[in-house]
Amino acid sequence: MSATRAEICVAACAEAWRGDGEVLAAAMGTCSILGARLARLTFEPGLLTTDGGAMLTAEPVPFGAPAGPAEGWMPFRDHLWLVQNGRRHVMMGASQIDRFGNTNISAVGAWDRPKSQLLGVRGAPGNTICNPTSYWIPKHSTRVFVPKVDMVSGVGYDRAAELGPVASRFHGLRRVVTDLGVFDFGTPDGAMRLVSTHPGVTVEEVAAATGFDLVIDGDVPETRQPTDEELRLIREVLDPRSLRDREVRT
Amino acid sequence: MAEIRSLRDAVADLIHDGDTVAMEGFTHLIPFAAAHEIIRQGITDLTLVRMTPDVIYDQLIGMGVARRLVFSWGGNPGVGSLHRFRDAVENGWPRPLELDEHSHAGMANRYVAGASRLPFAVLRGYRGSDLPKRSSTIATVTCPFTGEELAAVAAVNPDVTVIHAQRADRAGNVQLWGLVGVQKEAALAADRVLVTVEEIVDELEPMPDAVVLPGWTVSAVAHVPNGAHPSYAAGYSVRDNDFYQAWDPISRDREAFLAWMREHVLEAS
DSSP, X not given: OOOOHHHHHHHHHHHTTTTXXXXXXXXXXXXXXXXXXXXXXTTOTTOBOBSSSSEXXXXXXXXXXXXXXXXXXXXXXXXXXXXXXXXXXXXXXXXEEOTTOOEEOSEESOSSSOSEEOSOOTTHHHHHHHSEEEEEESSOOTTTBOSSOSSOSBOOHHHHHHHHHHHTTTOEEEEEEESSEEEEOOSTTOOOEEEEEOTXXXXXXXXXXXXXXXXXXXXXXXOOOOOHHHHHIIIIIIOTTOTHHHHSOO | OOEEEOHHHHHHHHOOTTOEEEEOOSSSOOOHHHHHHHHXXXXXXXXXXXXXXXXXXXXHHHTTOEEEEEESOOOBTTTBOOHHXXXXXXXXXXXXXXEEEOOHHHHHHHHHHHHTTOSEEEESTTTTSSHHHXXXXXXXXXXXXXXXXXXXXXXXXXXXEEEXXXXXXXXXXXXXXXXXXXXXXXXXXXXXXXXXEEEEESSOOOOTTXXXXXXGGOSEEEEOTTTTTTSOOTTTOOOXXXXXXXXXXXXXXXXXXXXXXIIIIITOO
16 A cells, blocks of 8 residues: 555654653644554554543544543643653644754744734643653744744753753653654754655755754665555544545645 | 622622633633623723633633733634734734733643642743743742752732633532633632533532532622533533634634624623
């Protein structure tokens, strides 16, 4: 079976949780939510996933479906406790992200009179300082991948380093997945590195859509294809209505 | 003991120009009817507090009742931006809106501190982000036991907290259940508390995971069935998802917004 770009993104998002064990996989965005549930159905069965609300579901449920049997109940306050406790790996969105993984979801332009008032920092300042954090960005462009974010909502590696080893001891940005490729921060100074490009995407295309210099180590591999079983789970179980294709167009 | 009152009288007595007002309720139990009554009574210059300002605050902000917003996320859930909120921040229409932006955990902890009658709360988040530079309600504090520097956030003590609940008894004891946000904390932090309810009953039956606010924590209860529409009250109504979709084009345009508010709020009773 050949996978669509969205399906490659779902599997790439799932990979972000590989090895995490029994933690809450908190996800925002269609491919990210599908990725968390796919990881749990395949290589990371210990993950806790939700119905998109406060219910921890007994089984990963199809996108948008009711929770069905629940194995737990995580209302807002308990969720915030879990953030402090750290048994949670969150994959958030970002309106802007820079070379060190600082992200902005608050406001674009000047603070006192922004050109564009965004949604607000929501959980970003706490998530990034307390939990492993990844990002899912469905439309990779120089509008999002900027040299410097206008307002740091989520903390990147340069800011974490300035805080020192104690304050930053729970900080960890794992992966950035976009519609073009996969990135991490596995460099000496925590600068963003290109891990793989999705099938059909060139390194040059990724670089052109990025407003800063990415670290590129030698030959960059292709993002892996979803397995046949993963494709079946995505298509028949988790997202029969193909909502993933609305987020990432083929 | 809480008094059972009409919504109109309760709002008129409890909420005044210039007050700090928290309206809480997460996903469901969002007190829309009470917000509409505030708008009808022309109460203004409010500091509005809410973890997740959604359509309810878009309406209040668009009608110019707020001078300041304390929040952590402002959007139309599942739809997109709040256009009235954005217009106020970006263009000062219908009046400028001052912001005090926090994280979710920061907001929840500010209410907890307020409810505990403590001056501030402590958390690990915020450090390294730009928020501390931009808010006078975020500072750092050194732990007296470990020496670690942590973030401190000022308590929130609203003049009035407004919530919607499933039911109350005749003595004004309030019970709410389902997805619960920070209603309890916001109510206990406030000087005055107004609760609209779906139903007033002789006796509150225990419900699993319910939050109970004893009558002595509540100033007034108003019987307002469907008072959370277009959000819902678990066990009583379902979410009007079409309304949230419809709000996007209504709120995009100033005139369309004002016409809608005239027809559905100002001229409604």
